[in-house]
Amino acid sequence: MTKKITKSSKSLPKVGISIGDINGIGSEIILKTFEDERMLEFCTPVIFAHTKMLSFLKRHFKLNLKFQGVKSSEKIIEGKINVVNSWKNNPKIEFGQEHKAAGVFAIKSLRSATNALKAGHVDVLVTAPIHKNSIQADDFKFPGHTDFLEQELGGNALMFMVSDPIKVGLLTDHVPVKDISKHITPDRIKQKINTVKNSLKQDYQIDVPKIAVLGINPHTGDNGVIGKEDDDIIRPTLSEINKTEPYVFGPYAADSFFGSKNYKNFDAIVAAYHDQGLIPFKTLSFGHGVNFTAGLNYIRTSPDHGTGFDIAGQGKADPSSFTKAVFEAIKINNNRTEYKQLTKNPLKVK
Known part of the structure; x- marks a missing residue:
């Protein structure tokens, strides 16, 4: 657990999280990260997925954590692990399998999280790994997160x-x-x-x-x-x-x-x-x-690894890089806010 960021009396930053490829290790590393209750001292996590799917995964990996389903990103509850249902039907998870259906849910989650970021409902975005082939579709022809987010977020x-x-x-x-x-x-x-x-x-x-x-x-x-x-x-x-x-x-x-x-x-x-x-x-x-996707008008981070199909579903995934990505997003958000304050021109032209 990093100690570089201290708890503030102000409202904690809301961290929007896209689930990544549902057949990979994304859900596992997200749940493992927030199984540590101390994470809620630093941020309010908002996971864009589905409560039924995450409940299944929590049981599968024998993890001890509670999350709160909310109807939309406008209804986020501070101090809780929030889950925004980003689709209606509960998907079938096939650990380790590359499948177009998994890519569909990955993009649903990413689009929902990105829209919440643009609307100001979350402060930063942390993305779990996607599979570049599985996500290709008629309405999504990007090689990865970076190009899509540049189009959506500007910069x-x-x-x-x-x-x-x-x-x-x-x-x-x-x-x-x-x-x-x-x-x-x-x-x-x-x-x-x-x-x-x-x-x-x-x-x-x-x-x-x-x-x-x-x-x-x-x-x-x-x-x-x-x-x-x-x-x-x-x-x-x-x-x-x-x-x-x-x-x-x-x-x-x-x-x-x-x-x-x-x-x-x-x-x-x-x-x-x-x-x-x-x-x-x-x-x-x-x-x-x-x-970290620098140069955007918003903040997005992700772990430094891929979907981990070879170990998906086995409980072996290490959440360290994802946890680091959460803290990095919070730190950058704090630094960027401070930089704007320090460089603001105090002499406003009327």
């Missing part, structure tokens, strides 16, 4: 993997390797670095953040021998950024950057693509890291 979404030892943002996230270089443009580089900088300042209270940028090719291209993208795109763009932002450095060769522990000298690292950033991040932080 410039950035996958920002955060933990105590390291923070990694991505220039591209769920993009095939063969297409990566097509997506990395000067405008995208500037936008993503700006999002990382702003997040470090408002969400993590780092006044002058130091940011490292990794190259695209091995050895950052070796002067064009192993690709020209670093020389033609990355370096000129960083030189332009450095005219106004002197604390952005790179490009660095990714292999030696992490092996030499150079990452410890920076507040955040911007990786060119998914595995370049997430392999070292998960090596250093797996189970204790959080996926």
Whole structure:
């Protein structure tokens, strides 16, 4: 149990929670997190699922907790684990099975939670893992949470993997390797670095953040021998950024950057693509890291792992990363509120 966030006499933040793939470990890690009654000292959880389904899962995993069914997110009860019924019929759970039907309920939960966030009924959103193939439908053609939430919540979404030892943002996230270089443009580089900088300042209270940028090719291209993208795109763009932002450095060769522990000298690292950033991040932080979608007008976090089909239903799932995601959302919400207060112009123009 983290001790970084202290209980306040004010109304506790309301944490909206989407259930994820019902055949995965999402429900298990959610229930295990809130089985610890101390969690209710820090937030009011609001789970978007169905009381019958969660009652079945509570019995299945032999967990000791109570939750309160509410008709809508407008009827949230503080001090209770709230469950908003997001569908009518109780679904059949087939642990560990990839199935389109499971994806339908995952999206029902996500849409309900997102609508509650936009309506101001919950303060932050924490999402359990979804399966990217199962969620594909005529009315949902997104590769994951990030793209959907950018459309729904506004802003410039950035996958920002955060933990105590390291923070990694991505220039591209769920993009095939063969297409990566097509997506990395000067405008995208500037936008993503700006999002990382702003997040470090408002969400993590780092006044002058130091940011490292990794190259695209091995050895950052070796002067064009192993690709020209670093020389033609990355370096000129960083030189332009450095005219106004002197604390952005790179490009660095990714292999030696992490092996030499150079990452410890920076507040955040911007990786060119998914595995370049997430392999070292998960090596250093797996189970204790959080996926934070920076750059949105609202706060969303999730655990740093997937649906866990291989252990679903067995009671083996570790809730640590999900618990961390809840606390990270609360912390970011507090920091962002404080930042807005500190940067508010006291001299209002009439």
